Amino acid sequence: MRWLSAEEQQVWRGFMTAVTKFTEHLDRQLQRDSGMPMAYYEILVALSEAPGRELRMSELAAVCHSSRSRLSHAVARLEKEDWVVRRACPSDRRGSIAALTDAGFAVLEQAAAGHVTAVREHLFDVLTPEQLRSLAEISRAVDAGLTSECAKVREEYADL
Amino acid sequence: MRWLSAEEQQVWRGFMTAVTKFTEHLDRQLQRDSGMPMAYYEILVALSEAPGRELRMSELAAVCHSSRSRLSHAVARLEKEDWVVRRACPSDRRGSIAALTDAGFAVLEQAAAGHVTAVREHLFDVLTPEQLRSLAEISRAVDAGLTSECAKVREEYADL
DNA sequence: GCATCCTGGTTGAGGGTTCAACAACGCCCG
DNA sequence: CGGGCGTTGTTGAACCCTCAACCAGGATGC
Numbered sequence: 001m002r003w004l005s006a007e008e009q010q011v012w013r014g015f016m017t018a019v020t021k022f023t024e025h026l027d028r029q030l031q032r033d034s035g036m037p038m039a040y041y042e043i044l045v046a047l048s049e050a051p052g053r054e055l056r057m058s059e060l061a062a063v064c065h066s067s068r069s070r071l072s073h074a075v076a077r078l079e080k081e082d083w084v085v086r087r088a089c090p091s092d093r094r095g096s097i098a099a100l101t102d103a104g105f106a107v108l109e110q111a112a113a114g115h116v117t118a119v120r121e122h123l124f125d126v127l128t129p130e131q132l133r134s135l136a137e138i139s140r141a142v143d144a145g146l147t148s149e150c151a152k153v154r155e156e157y158a159d160l
Numbered sequence: 161m162r163w164l165s166a167e168e169q170q171v172w173r174g175f176m177t178a179v180t181k182f183t184e185h186l187d188r189q190l191q192r193d194s195g196m197p198m199a200y201y202e203i204l205v206a207l208s209e210a211p212g213r214e215l216r217m218s219e220l221a222a223v224c225h226s227s228r229s230r231l232s233h234a235v236a237r238l239e240k241e242d243w244v245v246r247r248a249c250p251s252d253r254r255g256s257i258a259a260l261t262d263a264g265f266a267v268l269e270q271a272a273a274g275h276v277t278a279v280r281e282h283l284f285d286v287l288t289p290e291q292l293r294s295l296a297e298i299s300r301a302v303d304a305g306l307t308s309e310c311a312k313v314r315e316e317y318a319d320l
Numbered sequence: 321g322c323a324t325c326c327t328g329g330t331t332g333a334g335g336g337t338t339c340a341a342c343a344a345c346g347c348c349c350g
Numbered sequence: 351c352g353g354g355c356g357t358t359g360t361t362g363a364a365c366c367c368t369c370a371a372c373c374a375g376g377a378t379g380c
Binding site for chain 2: 120143
């Protein structure tokens with residue numbers, strides 16, 4: 001097996017510390033200012049952008065890159081806050097539809113302000129346009145690598 | 161307040177999905193193959209690289225970018241597995257020193273193989289040398305932005 | 321000496337995530 | 351129709367993290 005060279009280690013560790021510090025900062029900011037973690041914020045965003053401000057649980061999970069279980073727990077919590085309501089799906093009696101309430105939309109608008117400011121301040125404002133283009137490409141490449149990997153895993157399981 | 165433009169949103173979302181998918185993949189790989197989350201793996205790495213394979217809790221927390229509380233819980237768990245032992249600090253009777261055991265070192269060596277392979281496969285192998293240089297710069301810039309931000313927060317608190 | 325404050329570390333409660341198990345429903349085919 | 355099979359969504363237990371509270375020990379000033 002091939003280990004990482006000294007330079008590779010440096011890149012790797014620098015990348016990981018930057019990413020963890022960045023996401024922790026955003027998470028803390030949202031938690032402090034709006035009382036929700038980033039995962040919940042993203043659920044509200046996804047709902048707010050959906051037609052009718054509502055989505056099937058499974059579609060919501062796909063949009064948020066979340067597991068069904070996680071989403072189920074999360075929506076239960078969001079429902080307690082009256083930011084989301086669940087209703088039955090008319091076309092499929094297994095289904096459940098999560099809908100954003102007006103209160104949920106209001107809290108989202110309020111939370112978005114601080115969140116976007118933080119993102120701008122710590123990402124867009126510290127990078128040059130050239131670096132942003134580069135970051136977009138890098139993200140695409142990493143994402144593509146992981147997606148093909150998932151396909152590989154599926155293949156392996158298919159063999160069993 | 162300034163919102164994100166369409167291109168900015170695209171970069172932002174692409175970046176976040178790539179990062180979360182990437183870290184979740186690594187975390188799952190470690191959990192599956194070695195029974196520990198990435199945070200615990202990094203604790204073992206830090207100890208293995210320290211002189212005498214041991215560190216004061218506070219130094220360990222600094223190296224791992226971890227809170228003292230989190231580290232305390234984590235080391236308690238690692239101690240139950242006999243991968244780490246805690247002993248008193250001779251020079252400061254408040255202190256506690258975490259030391260890597262031979263069993264801990266062995267499990268680390270075993271875990272490192274799969275982890276490094278995953279990192280290489282999904283990061284270094286999907287990026288060009290040029291992109292890696294760029295990623296290193298971007299990481300530095302973001303990290304610097306967050307560090308100065310922490311300084312600003314400290315200032316604010318100092319004002320109170 | 322001792323009152324005060326700061327630092328190092330632990331603890332417990334509360335909340336979020338994961339994983340495996342499960343119930344309920346749709347789909348398909350004999 | 352009715353028995354498998356895959357899908358949708360929920361649940362509970364176990365685990366990890368965060369936050370605030372706390373204890374014990376150093377450091378400082380009088």
